[in-house]
Amino acid sequence: MDWLNIGSLALGELFSPFTATFILCALGLSVHFGYTGLLNFGQAAFAAVGAYGMAISVLTFGLPLGVGILMGLLASAIFAVILGIPTLRLRADYLAIVTIAASEVFRYFMTTIGFAKVTGGSNGLSQFGDDFWAANPFPEGTYGFGPFIYRADELWIRVVAFALIALGAVFVWLLMRSPWGRVLKGIREDEDAVRSLGKNVFAYKLQALIIGGALAALGGMVFVINLSNVQPQSWGTTFTFMIWTVLLLGGAATILGPIVGGMVFFVLLSVTQGIMSGLVDIGALPFLTLPQVGQIRFLLIGLALMLLVIFRPQGIFGNKKELQFNG
Amino acid sequence: MNHLTLGNRRGISLWLGALAIVFGMLFSATPSLAASPSPSPSANNEQLLIKGTIKNEGTPVEGVSVQITGNGVNAKATSGADGKWVLEVATKGVYKVEILLDTLPEGVGLRDPETTVRDANLTATNTAAVLFPLGKDTRVVQPIGDQIMVRVFSGLNLGLLLAVAAIGISLIFGTTGLNNFAHGDMLTFGALFTYLFYVVFDWPLLVAATATIALSALFGWSQDAALWRPLRKRRLGLNQMMIVSIGFSIVVRYILLLFFGGETKVISGDFEAVVIGPINTTVNSLGSMAISVVTLAAVALFLTRTRIGKATRAVSDNASLAASTGIDVERIIRIVWVVAGGLTGLAGILYGLQFQANWMTGFQILLLLFAAVTLGGLGTALGATVGALIIGMVVEVSSLIIPTDLKYAASLIILILVLLVRPQGVLGKKQRIG
Numbered sequence: 001m002d003w004l005n006i007g008s009l010a011l012g013e014l015f016s017p018f019t020a021t022f023i024l025c026a027l028g029l030s031v032h033f034g035y036t037g038l039l040n041f042g043q044a045a046f047a048a049v050g051a052y053g054m055a056i057s058v059l060t061f062g063l064p065l066g067v068g069i070l071m072g073l074l075a076s077a078i079f080a081v082i083l084g085i086p087t088l089r090l091r092a093d094y095l096a097i098v099t100i101a102a103s104e105v106f107r108y109f110m111t112t113i114g115f116a117k118v119t120g121g122s123n124g125l126s127q128f129g130d131d132f133w134a135a136n137p138f139p140e141g142t143y144g145f146g147p148f149i150y151r152a153d154e155l156w157i158r159v160v161a162f163a164l165i166a167l168g169a170v171f172v173w174l175l176m177r178s179p180w181g182r183v184l185k186g187i188r189e190d191e192d193a194v195r196s197l198g199k200n201v202f203a204y205k206l207q208a209l210i211i212g213g214a215l216a217a218l219g220g221m222v223f224v225i226n227l228s229n230v231q232p233q234s235w236g237t238t239f240t241f242m243i244w245t246v247l248l249l250g251g252a253a254t255i256l257g258p259i260v261g262g263m264v265f266f267v268l269l270s271v272t273q274g275i276m277s278g279l280v281d282i283g284a285l286p287f288l289t290l291p292q293v294g295q296i297r298f299l300l301i302g303l304a305l306m307l308l309v310i311f312r313p314q315g316i317f318g319n320k321k322e323l324q325f326n327g
Numbered sequence: 328m329n330h331l332t333l334g335n336r337r338g339i340s341l342w343l344g345a346l347a348i349v350f351g352m353l354f355s356a357t358p359s360l361a362a363s364p365s366p367s368p369s370a371n372n373e374q375l376l377i378k379g380t381i382k383n384e385g386t387p388v389e390g391v392s393v394q395i396t397g398n399g400v401n402a403k404a405t406s407g408a409d410g411k412w413v414l415e416v417a418t419k420g421v422y423k424v425e426i427l428l429d430t431l432p433e434g435v436g437l438r439d440p441e442t443t444v445r446d447a448n449l450t451a452t453n454t455a456a457v458l459f460p461l462g463k464d465t466r467v468v469q470p471i472g473d474q475i476m477v478r479v480f481s482g483l484n485l486g487l488l489l490a491v492a493a494i495g496i497s498l499i500f501g502t503t504g505l506n507n508f509a510h511g512d513m514l515t516f517g518a519l520f521t522y523l524f525y526v527v528f529d530w531p532l533l534v535a536a537t538a539t540i541a542l543s544a545l546f547g548w549s550q551d552a553a554l555w556r557p558l559r560k561r562r563l564g565l566n567q568m569m570i571v572s573i574g575f576s577i578v579v580r581y582i583l584l585l586f587f588g589g590e591t592k593v594i595s596g597d598f599e600a601v602v603i604g605p606i607n608t609t610v611n612s613l614g615s616m617a618i619s620v621v622t623l624a625a626v627a628l629f630l631t632r633t634r635i636g637k638a639t640r641a642v643s644d645n646a647s648l649a650a651s652t653g654i655d656v657e658r659i660i661r662i663v664w665v666v667a668g669g670l671t672g673l674a675g676i677l678y679g680l681q682f683q684a685n686w687m688t689g690f691q692i693l694l695l696l697f698a699a700v701t702l703g704g705l706g707t708a709l710g711a712t713v714g715a716l717i718i719g720m721v722v723e724v725s726s727l728i729i730p731t732d733l734k735y736a737a738s739l740i741i742l743i744l745v746l747l748v749r750p751q752g753v754l755g756k757k758q759r760i761g
Binding site (some may be wrong): 003041087092093094098100101105108112179234239244245248294296298301302309310 | 339340350388389396397398399420421423425437444446450451452453492506558561563565566567569570571573574575576577578580581585690694697698701731732736742743744746747
């Protein structure tokens with residue numbers, strides 16, 4: 001087995017744009033679930049709305065990418081309002097079902113042939129990120145050392161993605177130590193108590209939904225710019241529950257949790273994948289084929305989600321007292 | 328809740344062990360089913376194929392073309408003398424396969440004339456089979472009244488099927504408070520094991536169905552015994568349990584994928600066609616509707632007339648009060664899981680016999696089931712039935728107005744709208760929404 005290769009592939013996951021996508025989405029989910037206690041099972045849709053909002057603005061309306069990004073953020077805010085108005089007054093498990101339903105509805109709408117002129121249907125869209133690559137300030141060449149060697153383009157997307165993560169993390173940290181953030185935590189702990197203090201709980205929840213959704217939208221944009229296409233089938237429920245696993249691994253209601261959780265999650269996934277592929281190659285797992293190893297990856301994600309929630313719901317960094325599942 | 332006693336710890340390692348044994352049994356029992364097309368050692372493992380067989384009532388049809396689009400591919404494949412067509416693609420992803428109707432021979436049409444486009448999902452597997460069952464040409468433009476009758480009939484059919492599965496969700500929610508996200512995968516379980524017993528082992532249908540229902544009921548019981556009961560003992564919160572059920576559903580789905588492969592399975596034999604007025608249907612659809620009605624009536628009688636049924640409703644209303652009148656709540660919950668498992672397995676059989684099933688089927692239906700129970704009012708069995716019939720109708724009738732590929736979206740939008748106006752559902756009590 002090629003341990004060196006497995007190790008360097010795994011370390012490569014640390015700063016991959018894929019990891020960054022899930023960190024941004026998990027940071028948003030931390031605002032939703034960790035700080036406000038909202039069970040949002042449609043985080044993939046917020047990312048998708050952001051990504052499609054940006055891509056459609058650039059391709060259909062011919063706007064520059066910068067404006068497209070703002071449009072994507074606006075679209076995710078509108079999505080949050082549409083979703084939030086009927087559901088935020090309801091019990092947490094209703095919110096869960098409605099958010100997962102809404103995210104599937106959005107995916108159906110992006111897939112249908114009827115809107116294919118704008119959305120690209122199941123083929124999706126591409127060629128919207130040219131402005132981003134053109135703005136790359138790094139000259140051609142390779143950068144870095146060891147497992148972290150990147151071409152100029154690869155370095156550029158990583159720098160931007162992790163700068164966004166840093167900004168997002170500081171933003172959330174500042175928000176949560178402000179009076180506004182304390183009200184959010186109050187809602188998580190006891191909604192009725194906060195309401196009796198004269199706060200408009202519904203408005204606070206909606207604001208939290210919008211802010212967390214915007215972070216996810218940024219994550220979605222990083223995802224599609226890196227892949228240079230956006231396709232409806234990427235944003236299934238698996239995407240959402242990978243975000244949940246990342247968040248619960250790191251610890252909800254923490255700032256570092258989503259970041260470390262995302263890195264640990266994808267490194268571990270890559271290592272297990274590498275070891276299992278290696279074992280299949282040398283014939284130690286005769287009942288598996290290589291493509292099945294890829295399927296087991298998802299099986300492990302499900303198992304991790306179960307075990308985390310049962311045995312360590314607070315994750316790596318979290319404080320069990322700050323964990324409110326029954327909001 | 329944070330204090331783990333020694334006994335608890337032992338209990339948990341016990342059930343983890345039990346879970347491992349169950350999975351181990353699955354692994355060793357069905358090695359031959361690791362259905363990926365056993366790659367020859369020299370062949371490249373990463374060859375990606377979309378394929379299918381065009382058959383008209385058992386005989387292969389030559390010269391029928393399909394158009395495959397998606398992920399930058401736009402190609403045509405034509406069936407050979409054995410009715411088989413195949414296309415190799417370069418990238419993983421979901422492709423659209425459209426059957427070109429004008430290449431069909433005279434007098435031959437699709438058994439499901441609505442669906443000329445099907446998905447070929449190559450995200451997790453290396454081959455995807457896409458099948459277009461053929462039958463007599465029914466492509467005649469019908470008057471709108473007839474079209475509505477046809478749609479209402481299919482809606483009733485789907486609604487009844489959903490109801491059988493939804494009652495399980497509703498009973499489990501009523502007695503334990505759990506929104507079980509793994510319920511759809513219990514339906515897949517039923518459909519795929521029917522495929523195993525009926526198609527692969529070639530057992531008689533009745534034997535295969537009985538075995539599947541028994542196995543599904545056992546699956547329900549063992550889920551409760553190995554997972555949910557220990558978690559209830561730990562007093563894990565309901566929303567935490569809901570997330571556990573999501574993890575569990577992912578695990579079950581991918582285990583089913585590992586053993587049955589990713590291809591879509593056609594379970595139905597060639598059932599006789601029946602024509603009632605404008606409605607073209609088959610014996611198995613009518614049989615499925617009859618079985619659903621009988622099952623629903625039996626469940627209703629069970630809940631209202633038998634001691635255990637009454638106890639179940641008592642536990643749903645107020646578990647501690649029920650316990651204080653001497654009802655063994657844990658026993659009732661156990662029975663509910665067995666009944667729910669069996670019913671959902673039955674729904675899987677009925678679904679598999681009429682439509683096609685693959686490892687994702689149940690999860691796609693799950694949201695319709697949630698829509699049904701939420702619409703009807705969470706936790707009431709009658710509500711679940713009414714909700715399921717409404718959802719079935721909406722899905723089928725809406726496709727008269729909107730494109731077919733949006734019909735599931737329509738029912739989910741209805742769910743969101745109903746929550747806006749009447750969050751407790753059609754038949755729910757207001758107190759349940761908290």
